[in-house]
Amino acid sequence: MIKNIVFDLGGVLIEYKPERYLEHIGYSKEEIKLFTKIIFYGEEWDEYNSSKYSILETKQRLIQRYLEHINKINEIFNNIDFKYILFEIKDTAKYLKELNDRGYNIYILSDSSIESHNHNKQFNFFNYIKGGVYSFEIGTTKPNENNYKTLLEKYKLIPEETIFIDDKKCNVEVANNFGIHGIRFTVLDKLKKELEQYI
Numbered sequence: 001m002i003k004n005i006v007f008d009l010g011g012v013l014i015e016y017k018p019e020r021y022l023e024h025i026g027y028s029k030e031e032i033k034l035f036t037k038i039i040f041y042g043e044e045w046d047e048y049n050s051s052k053y054s055i056l057e058t059k060q061r062l063i064q065r066y067l068e069h070i071n072k073i074n075e076i077f078n079n080i081d082f083k084y085i086l087f088e089i090k091d092t093a094k095y096l097k098e099l100n101d102r103g104y105n106i107y108i109l110s111d112s113s114i115e116s117h118n119h120n121k122q123f124n125f126f127n128y129i130k131g132g133v134y135s136f137e138i139g140t141t142k143p144n145e146n147n148y149k150t151l152l153e154k155y156k157l158i159p160e161e162t163i164f165i166d167d168k169k170c171n172v173e174v175a176n177n178f179g180i181h182g183i184r185f186t187v188l189d190k191l192k193k194e195l196e197q198y199i
Contacts (some may be wrong), residue, residue, distance in 0.1 A: 002181070002199045004162040005099055006151065008142075009110040011167035012185045013092050014120060016040075021084035025075070035076060038066060040085075049111045051136040055080075082119035091188050093125040100128035104199070108132030109151050109164065111141040131155050142166070143174040152178065163198055165191065 010016045018040035022032040039045060039062060048058040059077040063070050100106050112120065112134045120126070133151040135141045142148075152159065159179030166172050172182035183194050 002104070002161055002163055004105045004107060004155075004157050005195075005199075006107045006109050006162060006164045006180075007096060008164075008166035008168075008171065008185070009108060009112060009120065012165055013089055013096065013125060014123070015087040015089050016085065017087060018085050021081065022076070024084045025079055031072070035069075035072065038062070038069075039073070039076060046111075046141060049113050049116075049135050050139050050141045051114065052139065055113070055115060082116055086116060086119055088123045088125070092185075092191075093123065095188060095192065096125050097128050102199075105130045107151065107155065107157075108134070109142070109147060109166075111135040142168070142171045145174060145178075148175060148178050148180070152180075163195065165195075 007013055018036050019032050022035055027035065042062070044053070044058050044061050044065070047053050048055060053061065055077065059073060062073050066073065096106060106129050108129055108131075110117075110132065114136045117134055117136060131154070133147060133154060135147065138146060138150050140146045148164075151157065152162075160181075163181045163183060164172065164175040165183050165185050166175070167185045169184055172184045175182035181198055183191060185191055
């Protein structure tokens with residue numbers, strides 16, 4: 001019997017669009033493509049999400065690596081505003097509330113920095129969250145087994161009673177290895193059909 005439903009954030013409940021922020025501060029299409037790749041999808045940003053480095057340290061590491069772009073990197077970090085990067089996916093958020101109303105315990109397992117987490121807490125669906133584990137708290141990012149183990153132990157969840165929803169195949173596979181029922185998110189209608197097979 002399923003009692004717990006665990007959601008990833010990015011790509012499931014929250015749209016991650018750093019391109020919109022770069023567009024907001026006036027960058028060209030070529031610049032948006034470049035800095036989205038080297039900053040927001042780079043190794044340094046992943047390590048920032050796990051709190052290995054602060055946002056200031058992340059900026060300095062990127063400057064060291066891409067010294068030719070020092071002025072742009074400074075500009076991007078000095079003006080960064082997560083309201084132009086992270087957006088609620090409203091239809092999935094609405095479905096989360098429906099699942100909560102049906103009596104399921106809702107949790108979050110997410111790779112998030114402290115800054116992005118503080119921004120995300122404004123979204124209404126957080127009112128229906130029973131708990132969560134975030135990478136900035138534990139120092140590792142999915143698909144590291146530590147993230148799943150921490151969630152199960154922190155909330156005393158039984159894997160067979162738990163479903164995990166994530167948009168990345170590798171993250172779902174690790175959940176399955178723990179005995180959790182993993183579902184890869186692509187579109188909401190497909191998620192509903194797959195989830196209803198369990199609940």
